[in-house]
Amino acid sequence: MMESIKLGIVDDNAHLANQMVNNFSLFSHIKIVLIAKNGVDLLNQLKTTQPDLILMDVQMPEMDGITATKEVKARYPNIKILMLSVFDEDKKVFYSILAGASGYILKEETPVRILEAVENVLDGGASMSSLIAAKALNLIRFQNNQKLPQKPPSDFGLSKREMETLEHLADGEDYLKISESLFISPNTVKKHISNLYDKLHVHSRAEAVRIAVENQWV
Structure with missing residues (x-):
């Protein structure tokens, strides 16, 4: 039996929030334990109820999703946050990641x-719509103005397969897509990503891709 996942939904649009609830009702292992209309409402509810993951809208009154993400990660670091928005603006993507979000998905998915x-995300990965992944990669490249000494992958002990996995991560692919691209199982992909994070001393896709971009591996 699949383990139950406790979800929180934060969206100022009640219609869209209810639509998400209805969509997730199709999956028996998903339990919606919290619905909030903005960041302030969310922080009040988190005092008594903590979901495993929060689907966070970006643009909301009183407290927007990026500010709310920063506050949640400071108070409840174990709660994962996935931005779910109609917006794909560069700055919103970048600041969401900096605030601690583990992914950024468009509502049209x-x-x-x-x-x-x-x-x-709950399995330790990071998820982005393909358009968002491309924007995030370009932003990291743009932000990388300092000319730091570059290091080859061998300095980190990365294997050829781990490098291939990193390249696909930089393209915004999820575990399943990477496994199909490399003709390996999703569990093997997870193992490669875990090894990557350990060797690069990072904890997220964004950090791993940043190192790859800084050293011009991708």
């Missing part, structure tokens, strides 16, 4: 794709 993103 299918319920199944959003569920995959949720499960991927």
